[in-house]
Amino acid sequence: MPANLPPHYFTAEKKLRFATNPQDKILAIHEMLGIMPHHKGTDRLRGDLRTKLAKLNKELQKKKGARIFSYSVKKEGVAQVLLIGLPNVGKSKILSVLSNAEPEIASYAFTTGTPVIGMMKFENVQIQLVDLPALTHEFTKRWLGSLIYSAELLLFVIDLNSDINSNMEEFEDLRGKARKSMIVGNKLDLPKSKKNLIALKEKSEGISVMGISAEKLIGLEDLKTQIYKSLEIIRVYTKEPRKQPDFGEPVVLNCGSTVINAAREIHKDFAGGLNYARIWNKKSNGLRAGKEHKLEDGDIIEFHI
Numbered sequence: 001m002p003a004n005l006p007p008h009y010f011t012a013e014k015k016l017r018f019a020t021n022p023q024d025k026i027l028a029i030h031e032m033l034g035i036m037p038h039h040k041g042t043d044r045l046r047g048d049l050r051t052k053l054a055k056l057n058k059e060l061q062k063k064k065g066a067r068i069f070s071y072s073v074k075k076e077g078v079a080q081v082l083l084i085g086l087p088n089v090g091k092s093k094i095l096s097v098l099s100n101a102e103p104e105i106a107s108y109a110f111t112t113g114t115p116v117i118g119m120m121k122f123e124n125v126q127i128q129l130v131d132l133p134a135l136t137h138e139f140t141k142r143w144l145g146s147l148i149y150s151a152e153l154l155l156f157v158i159d160l161n162s163d164i165n166s167n168m169e170e171f172e173d174l175r176g177k178a179r180k181s182m183i184v185g186n187k188l189d190l191p192k193s194k195k196n197l198i199a200l201k202e203k204s205e206g207i208s209v210m211g212i213s214a215e216k217l218i219g220l221e222d223l224k225t226q227i228y229k230s231l232e233i234i235r236v237y238t239k240e241p242r243k244q245p246d247f248g249e250p251v252v253l254n255c256g257s258t259v260i261n262a263a264r265e266i267h268k269d270f271a272g273g274l275n276y277a278r279i280w281n282k283k284s285n286g287l288r289a290g291k292e293h294k295l296e297d298g299d300i301i302e303f304h305i
């Protein structure tokens, strides 16, 4: 039986041939396994690749000082946000319109083989977006657990022009593992999408659902704002007595943080000697606040020792 492999399988195979270390070889094999269709014609090849994979993993573990291979994405910016979903829903397209990244986008499934990172600017902060291989991809199944665990937010992407029920089953599976999550219904420009978006919103009580079209650039500003809101962070600015506030770099804290939390974020020693703070915002003009006073987004804070 012929294997009938799609052209991008051979791109991954090429990566394997040119890989110079076991980590890269393992990644390339995962990519090949993910692309390969499941049928009798590919059984033998699948078996061979799995044997190769087992050998490489052993080799890696034997290397002196080598840790067991696990995939993690180094965090940058104020938060790490994952783009997750079934094949071809538009995850990479969304990354390309929200960030500086230029991922590969194509009309076939499993275009993305390894995570692609981009930075999204929201007002004065940078948020890291990680575009992942499709959920049914071998790579994703193996590494998703640790990535979901460390990320601040999961964006579950759905193609609104397709059957939303099968998407929702996948989402229900992941939802409990993520710290925070929201649903992004993409391809709002297509015929069935508007109706499906309404149905999706009804199904997902308590979860924020955003309808967008990455292709036609619809709903992107609202999506950015919702991503920021879902992160539940605040930005505060510090000032020294009789000086202007420093609006350059905000101090980023979790919602609900207090004066003492902000002081600790700036410097541990500094927090120890803290006596009180003064706060400027829309409601107060230099109001004296204790260590346990809760801060709000946009507060200007002056510490007194």
Ligand SMILES: Nc1nc2c(ncn2[C@@H]2O[C@H](COP(=O)(O)OP(=O)(O)OP(=O)(O)O)[C@@H](O)[C@H]2O)c(=O)[nH]1
Pocket: 085, 086, 087, 088, 089, 090, 091, 092, 093, 094, 104, 105, 106, 107, 108, 109, 110, 111, 112, 113, 132, 133, 134, 186, 187, 188, 189, 190, 212, 213, 214, 215, 216
């Ligand atoms: N009509 C329409 N097409 C879109 C939209 N967003 C993405 N597409 C198309 O959908 C196809 C898949 O897009 P990708 O961004 O590669 O999808 P993906 O989810 O990253 O796919 P995999 O990496 O294979 O899992 C491409 O042909 C895109 O041009 C959209 O908003 N509207």
Ligand SMILES: [Mg+2]
Pocket: 091, 092, 093, 104, 105, 111, 112, 131, 132, 133
């Ligand atoms: Mg992709």
